[in-house]
Amino acid sequence: MTTTIRQQDLIDSIAGALQYISYYHPADYIAHLARAWEREQSPAAKDAMAQILTNSKMSAIGRRPICQDTGIVNVFLKIGMDVRWEGFTGGLEDAINEGVRRGYNHPDNTLRASVVADPHFARKNTKDNTPAVIFTQIVPGNTVDITVAAKGGGSENKSKMIMMNPGDSIVDWVLKTIPTMGAGWCPPGMIGIGIGGTAEKAVLLAKESLMEDLDMYELQAKSQRGEKLDQVEEMRLELYEKVNALGIGAQGLGGLSTVLDVKIKMYPTHAASKPVAMIPNCAATRHAHFVMDGSGPVYLDAPSLDLWPKVDWAPDTQKSKRVDLNNLTKQEVASWKPGDTLLLNGKMLTGRDAAHKRIQDMLAKGEPLPVDFTNRVIYYVGPVDPVGGEAVGPAGPTTATRMDSFTNMMLEKTGLIAMIGKAERGPVAIEAIKQHQSAYLMAVGGAAYLVSKAIRNAKVVGFADLGMEAIYEFDVVDMPVTVAVDAGGTSAHITGPAIWKEKIATGEFKGIALAGA
DSSP: OOEEEEHHHHHHHHHHHHHHHHHOOOHHHHHHHHHHHHHOOOHHHHHHHHHHHHHHHHHHHHTOOSSSOOOEEEEEEEEETTEEEESOSSOHHHHHHHHHHHHHTOTTSOOOOOOBSSTTTTOOBOSSOOOOEEEEEEESSSOEEEEEEEEOHHHHTTOEEEEEOTTSOHHHHHHHHGGGGTTTTOSSEEEEEEEEESHHHHHHHHHHHTTSOOOHHHHHHHHHTTOOOOHHHHHHHHHHHHHHTTOOOGGGSOOSOSEEEEEEEEEEEOTTOEEEEEEEEOTTOOEEEEEEOSSSOOOOOOOOGGGSOSOOOOOOTTTSEEEEGGGOOHHHHHHOOTTOEEEEEEEEEEOOHHHHHHHHHHHHTTOOOSSOOTTOEEEOOOOOOOOTTOSSSOOOOOBGGGGHHHHHHHHHHSOOOEEEEBSOOOHHHHHHHHHTTOOEEEOOTTOHHHHHTTEEEEEEEEOGGGGGGSEEEEEEEEEEEEEEEOTTOOBHHHHHHHHHHHHHHTTTTTTSOOTTO
C-alpha cells in the first residue's frame, strides 16, 4: 500500500525533533550518566557530572539548550519504496533544510546558528544552521524512518580515521588515540567505531553507531551472569573497560568514567583493507528517532522528569572560593592552585577564534582595540541568543586549545590576566601562562544552561558583526570554574588523569558496585 508524505508534515517533524533534542537528553544517556556519577570517586569528576546532570534537568524544565553549541544537523532517512511525496516545492533536501531553518529560528527557543557556508575562505554564517548533512537509503516498505542528530563541534573535531592493515589491532589504536583527543569532546560520553567498507563508509558507520541506544550496563550485567557474548560485544566491553582505565575522567580532570558506552558498527571490506573510524559523542549527546507513516507530522513525547536523579548542584562557598573579578590582581591569580574551585563574581569579557584573529590584526596595524583587557578575564564562549527575560542564552565554554596560538599575544600585549574555557591547554599556551604568571580556568562543558543562570547582564562591547563570536561583557554571580593551569604552568588535565590512571591500576575500585547493573 502506498503512503503519502506531505512536505509540510516533514518540515514540521524535523523542526519539532530539533527543538526536542536541544533540551531533552536521551533517557538512556541520563540513566548511564547517573550510574557513573553514583560510582565516581574523583571529587572533581563527580562535581563536573553533578553540574551536567543538574544542567540537563534544568534544560528539560526550562526548554532551553543543554549546550550553547546546538550542533550541525545530521539527518538519516530510510525511505520506503512505496512512499509517495506530495506538495513538495523543491527536493527532499530542501524540505529538510526548511525544517532545520524553522527549528533553529523558533522564537520560544532560538538555537545557535553555527554553520558557515564556505568552509575555507569567507566562512560566512548561514544564520539558520542550514544546510544539514543528509544520508538517504531506499528500503522496502511504506514509511519514512528518520533519525535526527545535532553534533557539536567540540566532539566532531576529535573524529579520527585510519586505514589499517588487516592484522593490526583496533584496541591498541583506540587506546593510543583517545589520550591524544584531550577533553574537548566533553567526556563522559560515547565512542562510536566504524570498521570496514571504504574510508568514507567507515566514518559513516561510526556516526551511525552513535545513534544507537546506550546499553553498556545491560552488556556488563550479561557478562557478569556468565552469558555468552558475541565477538562485537566482547570487543565493546574490552574497550569500555580499557578506555576507562586510562583515568581521563569527566572533563579530562581524572576519574573512573571517561566513556559511558562504546558502539561498533561493521561492513564488508576489501581483502587488503581495514578502514577504521572513531567518533566521540559529547556530554550533550542529541539525537531522536521517529517514523512517518503518512498520518501527519510526528511529535515526540516529553520524557518524565523522574528519569533524572536527585542531583541539584549549587554554589558551595565551603568548597569553593569567591573571586571578585572587578578587583582581581595578578597576585591573587598567582595564588590559585590546580584543582581549586572558584566562584566568579563581577564583570568578564568574552571572545573566541574570530575575535582573537581580529585583535591580532588590529594590534599588528597599531589600531586601538574596542575594549581594554587590562587586568580582565576572558571567557571563550559563543552564547545562544536570549529569549524572554534572559540576559543571555545557554553559554557554556568553547574548546580552549583553539585559542592557544593567540594566548601569548593576549597576555603580552593586552593586559589580560586570566582565561576561561573548556578542556586542556596545549604546550604553547601553558608556556605563555607560566611566563606571564597568568592562569587558565575551566568551566564544565555540557553545563551551558546552568552557567548562563550565573550571568545576570550581557552586552556587546566589540565586533558586533561577528554575531555569537562578538566580544561581550558579562556580569556574573557565582559562576563555577576550576583552576586547570596555574601560574607555575601545572595543568590539572595532565596531573589528574595520571593520578587516576595509577589509582585504577591498583584495582582498588573494582569492588564498587555497578549501580543498577
